[in-house]
Amino acid sequence: MNTKKMSIKLLIGWFAIYVIAGVIALLFEYGPLKGVSLTDVKTIYILEVIGVLLSLSLIPLALRGFKKMVDRLDEKEYPEEKIEKIYMTCSWLRLLAFFVVVEFGVAFYYLINDSIGLYIAAIGAICSLFSFPTKAGVENETGFY
Numbered sequence: 442m443n444t445k446k447m448s449i450k451l452l453i454g455w456f457a458i459y460v461i462a463g464v465i466a467l468l469f470e471y472g473p474l475k476g477v478s479l480t481d482v483k484t485i486y487i488l489e490v491i492g493v494l495l496s497l498s499l500i501p502l503a504l505r506g507f508k509k510m511v512d513r514l515d516e517k518e519y520p521e522e523k524i525e526k527i528y529m530t531c532s533w534l535r536l537l538a539f540f541v542v543v544e545f546g547v548a549f550y551y552l553i554n555d556s557i558g559l560y561i562a563a564i565g566a567i568c569s570l571f572s573f574p575t576k577a578g579v580e581n582e583t584g585f586y
Contacts, residue, residue: 444579447529451574454536458569461540462547462562469551478554485553492549492561496542500568503538507531511582521585528583532574539569 468474479485510531519527546562579585 444583444585445576447525448574448576448579450529451532451536451579454533455569455572455574458536458540458543459566462543465544465547466551469548474551477552479552485555488549488553489557492545492557495545496561496564499538499542500565503535504568504571507535507538508582524583524585528579535572536569539565539572543569 469477479488511528517524542565543562546558546560546565548558549561550556550558552558
């Protein structure tokens with residue numbers, strides 16, 4: 442079990458969230474999506490509700506739900522390969538939850554030209570800091586040193 446490789450893979454995924462958010466912003470600022478916005482009030486309202494519900498459901502799931510799944514994996518007496526698979530699957534799902542919230546928030550900000558999208562993206566970004574992948578964190582959660 443190489444916890445350093447696992448943490449590097451997860452770190453790349455974590456940084457990809459912000460790189461892709463930057464690409465989305467660049468596409469709306471300078472690229473082919475420049476000037477694209479929604480004006481239908483009903484559509485904007487539905488997207489606002491979806492954005493808030495996404496952030497309210499995915500962020501707690503990412504912070505605590507997947508954490509509970511990997512707590513004390515070493516005490517469950519699984520083989521090392523199964524522990525690694527469970528841990529990586531849960532960690533990627535956690536990153537996916539943050540990815541959805543941040544990317545939706547950035548795209549939503551540009552689509553409706555309102556700050557609620559920035560709030561959604563900022564909440565997702567701040568909460569993702571609590572899941573920053575490190576070698577020590579992987580060792581602590583998997584029990585491998």
